[in-house]
Amino acid sequence: MTQEERVSALTEKLEGAPExxxxxxxNNLGRMTFKDDDDFNGFLDDIDTDIKELQQMQADSKMKGFGGIPRRSKKDISSEADKEKVSDIVSSMMGLPPKKKTSPESKSEKDSTTKNIVKNIMRWDK
Structure with missing residues (x-):
């Protein structure tokens, strides 16, 4: 392969890369020597890999303007309050009505009502 053919092949490979x-x-190609055409083709493969990495870095840097590259949160949603918040958000997004929240007083009222019912059933059972 002649030097002009190598320059042409390299120029074609560099299509889309920054000027x-x-x-x-x-310019550096003129300073390089290659054993044979296979050696030059290996060089072109390396250039191709370099261009892909360069394009990815450019895309990543553009994402920084939008808050950066999304990362997965390491926070575990384990508390009941967090689970309840997530459930409320999902329900809201789906257009479902919010769940009724039971207050401690209403829960104790239910417990006492349940106890009274059990007592009445026990009396009838005797």
Missing amino acids: SYKEARI
Whole structure:
């Protein structure tokens, strides 16, 4: 492969890369020597990998303007209050009515009502 063919192949490979990166790679090509065409093709494969990494870094840097790359939260939703909040949010998103929250007084009232019912059943059972 001639030097002109190598420059042409490299220019084709660098399509879509930043202009400064292209120029640097093409200028450096004149200073390089390769054993054979396979060695040069290996170099082109490395360039291809470099371009993909460069494009990913550019995409990641653009994401920083939107709060960065999303990361998974390490917080465990284990408390009942957190589970209740999540449940309320999901219900709201689905358009479901909010769940009735039982206050401690109403729970104790239910317990006493249940005890009275059990007492009455026990009396009838005798």
